Amino acid sequence: MTFTNFHMETDADGIATLTWDMPDRSMNVFTQEVMDEISQALDAIVADEAIKAVVFASGKAGSFTGGADLKMLSGMFAEFAALKQQNHQQAVQSLFDNAGRMGALWRRVETCGKPFVAAINGTCMGGGFELALACHGRVATPDAKMGLPEVKVGIFPGAGGTQRLSRMVDTQNALQILLKGETLSAAKAQKLKLVDDVVAPEELITRAKALLKAGLSPVKAWDEKGFRLPSGPVYSPAGAQVWPAVASLYRKETYDNYPGARAIVKCVYEGLLLPIDAALRVEQRYFTEVLQTPEAPAMVRSLFVSMQELGKGARRPADIAPQKIRHVAVVGAGFMGAGIAYVAAKAGLKVTLLDRDLAAAEKGKAQAVGIVEALAAKGRAKAEDVAALAAAISAETDYASLATTDLVVEAVFENKDVKAAVIEQAAAVMKADAIFASNTSTIPITSLAKHFPDPQRFIGIHFFSPVDRMMLTEVILGEDTGNLALAVALDFVRAIRKTPIVVNDTRGFYANRCVLRYMSEAYNMLVEGVPPAMIENAAKAAGMPVGPLALNDEVAIDLSKKIMQATMADLGEKSVDSRHFQLVSDLVSAGRTGRKGGKGFYDYPEKPARKHLWAGLKDLFPQQDPDKVDFKELQQRFLVTMALEAARTMEEGVVTDPREADVGSILGFGFAPYTGGTISYIDTMGTAEFVALCEKLAARYGPQFKPTALLRQMAASDETFYQRFAAAA
Ligand code: NAD
Numbered sequence: 001m002t003f004t005n006f007h008m009e010t011d012a013d014g015i016a017t018l019t020w021d022m023p024d025r026s027m028n029v030f031t032q033e034v035m036d037e038i039s040q041a042l043d044a045i046v047a048d049e050a051i052k053a054v055v056f057a058s059g060k061a062g063s064f065t066g067g068a069d070l071k072m073l074s075g076m077f078a079e080f081a082a083l084k085q086q087n088h089q090q091a092v093q094s095l096f097d098n099a100g101r102m103g104a105l106w107r108r109v110e111t112c113g114k115p116f117v118a119a120i121n122g123t124c125m126g127g128g129f130e131l132a133l134a135c136h137g138r139v140a141t142p143d144a145k146m147g148l149p150e151v152k153v154g155i156f157p158g159a160g161g162t163q164r165l166s167r168m169v170d171t172q173n174a175l176q177i178l179l180k181g182e183t184l185s186a187a188k189a190q191k192l193k194l195v196d197d198v199v200a201p202e203e204l205i206t207r208a209k210a211l212l213k214a215g216l217s218p219v220k221a222w223d224e225k226g227f228r229l230p231s232g233p234v235y236s237p238a239g240a241q242v243w244p245a246v247a248s249l250y251r252k253e254t255y256d257n258y259p260g261a262r263a264i265v266k267c268v269y270e271g272l273l274l275p276i277d278a279a280l281r282v283e284q285r286y287f288t289e290v291l292q293t294p295e296a297p298a299m300v301r302s303l304f305v306s307m308q309e310l311g312k313g314a315r316r317p318a319d320i321a322p323q324k325i326r327h328v329a330v331v332g333a334g335f336m337g338a339g340i341a342y343v344a345a346k347a348g349l350k351v352t353l354l355d356r357d358l359a360a361a362e363k364g365k366a367q368a369v370g371i372v373e374a375l376a377a378k379g380r381a382k383a384e385d386v387a388a389l390a391a392a393i394s395a396e397t398d399y400a401s402l403a404t405t406d407l408v409v410e411a412v413f414e415n416k417d418v419k420a421a422v423i424e425q426a427a428a429v430m431k432a433d434a435i436f437a438s439n440t441s442t443i444p445i446t447s448l449a450k451h452f453p454d455p456q457r458f459i460g461i462h463f464f465s466p467v468d469r470m471m472l473t474e475v476i477l478g479e480d481t482g483n484l485a486l487a488v489a490l491d492f493v494r495a496i497r498k499t500p501i502v503v504n505d506t507r508g509f510y511a512n513r514c515v516l517r518y519m520s521e522a523y524n525m526l527v528e529g530v531p532p533a534m535i536e537n538a539a540k541a542a543g544m545p546v547g548p549l550a551l552n553d554e555v556a557i558d559l560s561k562k563i564m565q566a567t568m569a570d571l572g573e574k575s576v577d578s579r580h581f582q583l584v585s586d587l588v589s590a591g592r593t594g595r596k597g598g599k600g601f602y603d604y605p606e607k608p609a610r611k612h613l614w615a616g617l618k619d620l621f622p623q624q625d626p627d628k629v630d631f632k633e634l635q636q637r638f639l640v641t642m643a644l645e646a647a648r649t650m651e652e653g654v655v656t657d658p659r660e661a662d663v664g665s666i667l668g669f670g671f672a673p674y675t676g677g678t679i680s681y682i683d684t685m686g687t688a689e690f691v692a693l694c695e696k697l698a699a700r701y702g703p704q705f706k707p708t709a710l711l712r713q714m715a716a717s718d719e720t721f722y723q724r725f726a727a728a729a
Pocket of ligand 1: 335337354356414421439463464465
């Protein structure tokens with residue numbers, strides 16, 4: 001039998017090795033065709049008496065599979081949406097059948113009567129790990145990584161993952177792995193007894209066969225009589241220790257915003273009360289239910305499909321060949337410069353880190369090396385990594401060292417004149433085709449480009465702090481920025497493994513404009529007398545990772561004051577709400593500048609005590625009775641004010657592609673990920689409903705909620721952003 005994606009060989013002992021090796025793909029993924037072929041291979045294996053046992057292997061060096069092709073899932077969503085219009089019940093039935101397809105295959109592997117061993121030679125995620133768990137044994141290479149990350153994109157492991165894992169490890173570990181979408185190292189998986197053996201890559205198949213030859217049972221423990229759950233029955237003293245805490249922990253972590261996570265808890269709880277086949281049916285039903293939630297398609301689209309497309313250069317000018325960036329200079333070795341030097345050096349680039357004096361440049365380098373040293377101390381990096389990073393960065397003061405660089409990234413003080421001088425000095429020595437990028441947060445790129453001899457080679461690359469952890473970069477196009485600069489910037493961002501969004505030059509670019517709205521709405525609430533703890537909790541309940549007041553402390557309240565002052569200087573007094581300016585001015589005068597100063601909206605006592613809201617905050621404004629504050633509406637105000645700002649940026653042409661607005665909002669400022677991002681939030685609700693909500697909030701809380709002209713027009717024709725801006729996407 002011949003397959004497109006597999007080949008199978010049977011040895012003299014009757015052990016077949018089924019090797020998955022998709023042509024024209026660097027990594028194996030599950031597609032409909034792959035599943036059809038697995039099904040045919042299973043038929044052949046069962047029918048062929050010469051085959052006694054099977055090793056399921058991968059032909060791709062260093063990886064087993066990345067999991068399902070989530071585009072297949074997007075296709076399923078689209079099919080469901082279309083079918084639903086005609087016949088809802090039929091659409092759900094077909095979704096249920098589709099959702100159960102992979103699970104049924106893995107159950108066949110498990111019960112076909114012949115033992116299977118998965119030879120995990122590297123990355124083995126999602127459906128692939130579910131397959132491995134359905135096999136009767138698992139061997140892995142030391143650098144193999146495995147896990148069930150589905151919850152991170154709004155779904156959950158619905159092909160038996162919740163049931164097998166919770167029958168193999170104790171309930172607490174199972175829930176932790178499932179709810180966090182945790183990636184397990186081979187060592188950890190072995191410790192949890194999820195893999196039987198860890199061996200070098202060259203011994204993997206031999207070891208897998210040895211397990212089979214040693215008489216591995218083709219019957220799983222849970223298919224035998226008298227099977228005992230690792231944590232004991234749900235209704236038992238042990239279960240009583242675990243389950244009551246699960247619901248509260250789940251709520252604390254998710255605020256019940258994630259249907260995928262909720263379904264995991266239900267699947268494990270209900271599944272453990274049942275025999276395996278009934279439990280798998282329960283899982284399939286919940287999976288079908290989760291696929292019908294608005295969260296699942298929105299999260300799959302933004303957090304998987306769009307993120308991957310943007311990462312692969314969806315916005316890259318097609319006519320420019322990939323640019324090989326070897327040598328990067330970072331000018332300004334401060335907080336951001338050190339972070340940029342770190343990510344560039346980690347990506348294998350040669351980095352020149354330049355500052356005004358050698359001490360500052362060396363300090364920046366030490367900060368960059370310190371990041372990998374901290375990782376090494378936790379066992380997450382090796383001594384060689386520390387040495388390689390230190391060797392890749394050279395601390396300099398002489399601009400002549402920029403002469404061989406392909407890209408210069410400027411991260412000096414946020415001051416027009418300082419930046420102008422740096423740009424001119426760099427331009428004097430740079431190669432004729434090298435690109436200059438500024439990391440400014442507020443100064444228009446077009447105005448800075450005037451100091452560069454060829455503005456076409458000038459661009460903005462706006463990083464977020466801390467640079468080593470934040471996944472987003474905004475690539476800012478000045479009026480004259482050329483395609484080569486865009487290509488180099490995007491190739492650089494790809495090399496350092498961040499996700500870029502391309503933004504047209506405007507005050508605050510994209511992410512900071514939305515973030516300012518978030519903090520500004522919190523100031524409004526404070527002024528109205530909403531209890532501060534309610535403000536913070538409402539934001540978190542709405543799905544934001546950090547409350548606006550805590551965020552403002554991180555950003556620094558004196559910086560907020562400076563931004564307001566700069567805005568008023570440029571756009572007039574009325575451009576800033578005087579009550580907001582008064583509030584931040586009072587806090588700064590009282591020495592409450594934020595976290596760095598040890599006090600802001602919060603107090604920061606010595607550890608181990610935890611930060612807490614400053615008690616004096618509630619005395620600044622007459623407080624409302626908390627029972628009379630509409631908590632749901634507070635949540636809406638936060639999400640709506642940010643989404644509305646995102647809509648404005650699209651209407652103004654600052655952001656041109658809804659995928660970028662969505663991905664940028666989640667990666668840049670943690671916009672409630674379950675919504676799929678700012679624009680998906682509006683589209684999912686429907687433009688008409690969003691406009692109605694804006695009008696209601698505007699009537700109660702002020703003109704910041706007034707819907708824009710484009711939104712009204714789109715509401716009238718019931719148009720979504722993804723429809724209207726599809727051409728750009
Ligand atoms: P920082 O003060 O920590 O570092 C600035 C560095 O630039 C200092 O080391 C300073 O010695 C150096 N420098 C000043 N003038 C110089 C010159 N003429 N030549 C060489 N080096 C010079 O500031 P930062 O927070 O790293 O910010 C740097 C830039 O990044 C600013 O434009 C800022 O707006 C932007 N930015 C900051 C953040 C953030 O969160 N801090 C986020 C995004 C962008």
